Amino acid sequence: MADLVGTAPASAFPATSSSGALLTIEGLTVDFSGVRVLRGIDLTLSRGESLGIVGESGSGKSVTWLATLGLLPRTANVSGSVQLDGQEMLGVAASRLDRIRGGRVAMIFQDPSSALNPVIRIGKQVGEVLARHQGVSGANIRAETKRLFDLVGLPDAARRFDAYPHELSGGQNQRVMIAMALAGKPDVLVADEPTTALDATIQAQILDLLTTIRRETGMALVLISHDLGVVSETCERIMVMYGGRVVEAAPSDSIFANPQHPYTQGLLAALPPFDGALHRLIPIEGQVPEPANMPPGCPFAPRCAQRMTVCKETIPPLTQTEAGHFSACIAGAVTEARQSLKVHKSVLA
Amino acid sequence: MTENILELHGISRTYSTRQGLFGRKVPVHAVDEVSLSLQPGQTLALVGESGSGKSTTGRIALGLELPNSGHVLFRGAELPPAHTSAWRRMRTHMQMIYQDPLAVLDRRLSILDQVREPLDIHDIGSASERNNKALAMLDAVGLNANYASSLPHQLSGGQRQRAVLARALIMQPALLVCDEPVSALDVSIQAQVVNLLMDLQKDLRLSLLFISHDLKVVRQVSQRIAVMYLGRIVEYGETNLLLSNPTHPYTKALVSAVPVAGRRTRERIILKGEPPNPADRPTGCAFHPRCPVVRPECVSVSPTFSTLPDGRSVACHAVDAAQPTKEVGI
Numbered sequence: 001m002a003d004l005v006g007t008a009p010a011s012a013f014p015a016t017s018s019s020g021a022l023l024t025i026e027g028l029t030v031d032f033s034g035v036r037v038l039r040g041i042d043l044t045l046s047r048g049e050s051l052g053i054v055g056e057s058g059s060g061k062s063v064t065w066l067a068t069l070g071l072l073p074r075t076a077n078v079s080g081s082v083q084l085d086g087q088e089m090l091g092v093a094a095s096r097l098d099r100i101r102g103g104r105v106a107m108i109f110q111d112p113s114s115a116l117n118p119v120i121r122i123g124k125q126v127g128e129v130l131a132r133h134q135g136v137s138g139a140n141i142r143a144e145t146k147r148l149f150d151l152v153g154l155p156d157a158a159r160r161f162d163a164y165p166h167e168l169s170g171g172q173n174q175r176v177m178i179a180m181a182l183a184g185k186p187d188v189l190v191a192d193e194p195t196t197a198l199d200a201t202i203q204a205q206i207l208d209l210l211t212t213i214r215r216e217t218g219m220a221l222v223l224i225s226h227d228l229g230v231v232s233e234t235c236e237r238i239m240v241m242y243g244g245r246v247v248e249a250a251p252s253d254s255i256f257a258n259p260q261h262p263y264t265q266g267l268l269a270a271l272p273p274f275d276g277a278l279h280r281l282i283p284i285e286g287q288v289p290e291p292a293n294m295p296p297g298c299p300f301a302p303r304c305a306q307r308m309t310v311c312k313e314t315i316p317p318l319t320q321t322e323a324g325h326f327s328a329c330i331a332g333a334v335t336e337a338r339q340s341l342k343v344h345k346s347v348l349a
Numbered sequence: 350m351t352e353n354i355l356e357l358h359g360i361s362r363t364y365s366t367r368q369g370l371f372g373r374k375v376p377v378h379a380v381d382e383v384s385l386s387l388q389p390g391q392t393l394a395l396v397g398e399s400g401s402g403k404s405t406t407g408r409i410a411l412g413l414e415l416p417n418s419g420h421v422l423f424r425g426a427e428l429p430p431a432h433t434s435a436w437r438r439m440r441t442h443m444q445m446i447y448q449d450p451l452a453v454l455d456r457r458l459s460i461l462d463q464v465r466e467p468l469d470i471h472d473i474g475s476a477s478e479r480n481n482k483a484l485a486m487l488d489a490v491g492l493n494a495n496y497a498s499s500l501p502h503q504l505s506g507g508q509r510q511r512a513v514l515a516r517a518l519i520m521q522p523a524l525l526v527c528d529e530p531v532s533a534l535d536v537s538i539q540a541q542v543v544n545l546l547m548d549l550q551k552d553l554r555l556s557l558l559f560i561s562h563d564l565k566v567v568r569q570v571s572q573r574i575a576v577m578y579l580g581r582i583v584e585y586g587e588t589n590l591l592l593s594n595p596t597h598p599y600t601k602a603l604v605s606a607v608p609v610a611g612r613r614t615r616e617r618i619i620l621k622g623e624p625p626n627p628a629d630r631p632t633g634c635a636f637h638p639r640c641p642v643v644r645p646e647c648v649s650v651s652p653t654f655s656t657l658p659d660g661r662s663v664a665c666h667a668v669d670a671a672q673p674t675k676e677v678g679i
């Protein structure tokens with residue numbers, strides 16, 4: 001279970017040999033027309049694990065998983081290695097990949113309307129996944145589909161079977177997507193902002209459901225969200241991305257109690273508090289850099305209050321600062337971050 | 350007592366929708382007997398279940414949509430019929446901001462042109478005065494002159510939302526209806542826009558009707574909250590009271606479900622059962638199929654509002670029953 005995440009030199013992380021590794025990603029990069037948007041991702045995912053991915057828009061959260069599943073357009077240039085149970089997935093024939101996708105690894109997409117076929121009834125779309133990946137047939141398909149619809153809290157499940165996507169609200173389509181992803185009984189479920197269109201009570205219901213399924217079946221869950229609250233409550237481990245890299249990775253408790261990277265500290269400080277006194281919100285100065293204009297050194301340097309001269313020249317590697325906690329910052333966790341942490345904690349209180 | 354800038358009196362709005370391909374038409378009660386009021390310079394937040402009628406209520410408040418019954422008062426007067434010139438004049442004092450700034454901005458026009466456009470349309474001041482006014486407004490929302498000639502797609506999400514704000518504010522409206530203004534933004538940009546809204550409110554004495562499902566943001570910006578469920582208000586009162594001590598079982602579940610970063614302090618209430626189907630509204634209290642403390646009468650009798658000692662209104666039989674003991678305790 002050790003060394004679950006790392007982009008540090010491979011020697012420090014014998015990723016492939018770590019026991020129980022279900023999915024291993026090494027040195028994953030993606031270029032779009034010569035511009036690098038994903039700049040080397042390494043991670044390992046174990047059975048039954050829940051990993052949260054956070055970061056501002058454009059940081060590479062979706063591209064990481066689209067590349068992993070071979071779902072990027074042909075214009076994308078992908079390199080590195082993605083192994084599922086020790087078998088390479090990058091560059092394998094589309095027909096084989098098709099069996100893995102939806103079966104062993106399923107993804108709930110950020111935009112549900114683009115993933116559902118508008119001219120096919122939703123019951124049939126879910127049924128197809130059941131037939132292809134679970135060998136369910138005949139009348140069982142309908143019964144199993146209804147069970148899945150009930151599971152995700154789709155109102156009026158029996159009648160929804162014959163509905164078209166446009167007849168459902170955005171939130172309802174999102175739940176159909178979740179049912180479809182669960183239909184293949186995947187080993188890994190990647191959920192990209194699965195609850196953004198839902199209100200808090202239904203969001204809580206869905207996240208609770210995903211956690212129950214994970215615990216009962218040993219499915220690994222990857223939850224992508226820009227809401228730190230959502231991942232904090234659902235995931236055991238969190239990976240913070242910025243500028244196409246991982247800048248911090250740690251167990252959930254540890255990242256909220258003791259954030260080490262200035263970017264993570266900034267994200268947490270920008271959140272409106274839900275307890276205690278109100279204060280003026282503290283945004284992170286500046287903007288996420290465009291992939292084509294990535295600063296040469298630390299990608300966060302132009303916005304970082306703790307920046308030093310060396311930050312503009314050297315790309316800080318992801319290094320372990322305490323057990324299971326990795327941060328990619330030259331200033332390091334030890335001295336300066338501790339101080340800013342005090343400020344930060346008083347802000348959160 | 351200050352005069353309310355906005356009052357909704359018993360407004361209802363029904364849509365008819367077809368169920369299935371050949372199904373019969375079914376009425377959907379999107380908004381059902383909703384009454385609200387907003388004081389000048391204050392923020393009222395509208396929260397609640399998806400599909401509970403928040404956006405519809407916001408549109409009705411601005412006269413963009415007519416209620417089937419009930420009426421809207423703006424500064425004590427009824428709204429003139431939509432799209433008349435009297436309505437247009439009044440509308441300059443009332444503006445709306447939507448979730449998606451790109452949908453509002455014209456992608457071929459520079460930011461400056463778009464912010465100046467309302468002044469052009471209403472023919473206010475000379476051309477150079479209009480330009481200066483628009484530049485000053487851009488400056489007020491934190492977009493410097495460098496951005497004036499930019500096209501919308503050249504700006505970040507937060508900058509676009511700032512441009513939309515500048516455009517909405519250029520006619521110096523008294524009332525701003527914000528429909529999920531920050532939900533699509535990253536936390537950092539969200540913080541910028543929330544700060545900006547609060548600054549502008551202070552400087553311009555803006556009144557805000559703030560529609561959002563993010564209770565953390567609502568806590569930050571509002572003095573009062575109205576909680577909606579299936580077209581009706583179920584709880585209405587001061588923000589800090591509702592969030593620290595919610596009374597209606599739905600408000601309780603909603604507040605407990607707010608995802609917080611770090612350790613959670615409240616017990617989370619996970620609702621069971623189906624989310625509501627607005628075309629098939631449950632009898633009695635619409636929340637009864639999911640209510641953790643449902644009572645026999647809830648299935649058949651619709652609860653009416655009662656006022657608690659702290660001034661808030663709640664529509665729930667369980668709260669009614671608990672009322673007398675509460676008052677004794679005080």
Ligand SMILES: Nc1ncnc2c1ncn2[C@@H]1O[C@H](COP(=O)(O)OP(=O)(O)OP(=O)(O)O)[C@@H](O)[C@H]1O
Pocket residue numbers: 032037055056057058059060061062063064073110226291
């Ligand atoms: N098909 C594409 N062609 C070119 N560039 C792309 C493509 N898809 C993504 N990108 C770029 O890759 C970068 C990472 O995008 P990605 O979608 O992974 O961001 P994200 O972290 O998921 O953001 P969000 O929170 O907005 O979903 C962005 O700069 C984006 O513009």
Ligand SMILES: Nc1ncnc2c1ncn2[C@@H]1O[C@H](COP(=O)(O)OP(=O)(O)OP(=O)(O)O)[C@@H](O)[C@H]1O
Pocket residue numbers: 364365366377378379380397398399400401402403404405406562627
């Ligand atoms: N033009 C319309 N035609 C038919 N039904 C409509 C129309 N507009 C809204 N509705 C229905 O009225 C109800 C209330 O919708 P509204 O958009 O006001 O909800 P909301 O509270 O803003 O929801 P959300 O949080 O999802 O934005 C919903 O059931 C919706 O499907």
Ligand code: SF4
Pocket residue numbers: 261262263298299300301302304305306307308311316328329330331332
């Ligand atoms: S490496 Fe330097 S610029 Fe980057 S986050 Fe650390 S202190 Fe800031």
Ligand code: SF4
Pocket residue numbers: 597598599634635636637640641642643644647652664665666667668
């Ligand atoms: S009226 Fe009854 S069902 Fe409705 S919220 Fe109150 S207790 Fe629950």
Ligand SMILES: [Mg+2]
Pocket residue numbers: 061062063110192
């Ligand atoms: Mg994305």
Ligand SMILES: [Mg+2]
Pocket residue numbers: 403404405528
């Ligand atoms: Mg709405």
